[in-house]
Amino acid sequence: MYPDQENIVEQLDLPFDLSVKRMERDDDRDHASLTIHLGDANELICEIDDQSVDLIATDPPYGIHFEKNEWDKPNQLNWHDLAKHFKRVLKPSGNLIVFQGWSYVAETKMILDQDFTIKNWIIYDRVKGRGAKTNFVSTREDILWYVMDEKNHVYNKIDSTIKKKTGGMGLKNGTKYRALSNVWSDISPIVPWSKERVKHPTQKPVSLMNRIVEVFSNPNDVVLDPFLGSGTTAVSCQMLGRHCIGFEKNPEYYQIILDRTNNE
Numbered sequence: 135m136y137p138d139q140e141n142i143v144e145q146l147d148l149p150f151d152l153s154v155k156r157m158e159r160d161d162d163r164d165h166a167s168l169t170i171h172l173g174d175a176n177e178l179i180c181e182i183d184d185q186s187v188d189l190i191a192t193d194p195p196y197g198i199h200f201e202k203n204e205w206d207k208p209n210q211l212n213w214h215d216l217a218k219h220f221k222r223v224l225k226p227s228g229n230l231i232v233f234q235g236w237s238y239v240a241e242t243k244m245i246l247d248q249d250f251t252i253k254n255w256i257i258y259d260r261v262k263g264r265g266a267k268t269n270f271v272s273t274r275e276d277i278l279w280y281v282m283d284e285k286n287h288v289y290n291k292i293d294s295t296i297k298k299k300t301g302g303m304g305l306k307n308g309t310k311y312r313a314l315s316n317v318w319s320d321i322s323p324i325v326p327w328s329k330e331r332v333k334h335p336t337q338k339p340v341s342l343m344n345r346i347v348e349v350f351s352n353p354n355d356v357v358l359d360p361f362l363g364s365g366t367t368a369v370s371c372q373m374l375g376r377h378c379i380g381f382e383k384n385p386e387y388y389q390i391i392l393d394r395t396n397n398e
């Protein structure tokens with residue numbers, strides 16, 4: 135249990151939407167509670183307490199109609215509204231991590247810049263992308279890192295063992311390392327033969343979400359992902375002992391989240 139849990143649970147009692155199924159549990163393994171809801175993030179986020187979340191880490195629809203998925207049609211998210219809620223629910227020391235595709239990252243950034251201080255713009259280089267005859271193969275995903283307070287936020291620095299093309303690696307306990315850069319090319323994407331693969335078209339690897347959860351939050355912190363998809367953020371929180379609040383509006387994906395996190 136974490137101190138604010140009672141409040142959050144109470145806040146999330148949602149009489150207006152009977153389709154919302156509420157689930158909470160205290161996970162004995164890591165003392166991580168999961169509060170996962172089936173429903174629309176735009177509505178559900180209104181129910182979260184002010185200043186109750188340490189980290190928002192989310193991979194929302196990119197608005198590119200990926201593989202003709204309805205949920206990824208352009209202009210479905212009201213980023214101005216979302217930004218206001220993100221600002222409201224984050225603690226003053228909170229971090230905001232937002233995934234984007236290259237097509238609309240500039241527009242989303244201009245909106246988020248109004249409410250938050252940008253700390254970095256990370257590129258996740260999936261290395262593997264779709265072949266293209268008339269354009270470059272797209273392997274990048276953009277990850278915007280924002281803070282509420284430039285001087286007071288969580289950043290648990292980690293090292294990288296990715297080789298520097300120019301040499302000059304450091305040495306720690308016999309292992310060559312360097313500071314992790316803002317281009318992450320060391321994490322394999324989900325491929326058809328990935329063991330962790332489930333039936334979601336844009337599933338992120340657990341190792342990627344683990345890095346984000348570890349660097350930008352501490353054990354027992356509250357992490358919010360309003361667009362859970364197959365629930366990778368929830369899985370990471372479970373593994374790393376963070377309390378997760380998450381939303382997903384598609385019942386099939388919601389069931390996958392429950393299965394992955396072993397919730398009944």
Ligand SMILES: C[S@@+](CC[C@H](N)C(=O)[O-])C[C@H]1O[C@@H](n2cnc3c(N)ncnc32)[C@H](O)[C@@H]1O
Pocket residue numbers: 173174175176193194195196205334336337338339360361362363364365366367381382383384387
């Ligand atoms: C890019 S996917 C997230 C994938 C996730 N990172 C994973 O590893 O599986 C975005 C998800 O947001 C969901 N979604 C879209 N609009 C939503 C909304 N208004 N409320 C809740 N979920 C929504 C979609 O159904 C989709 O599963």
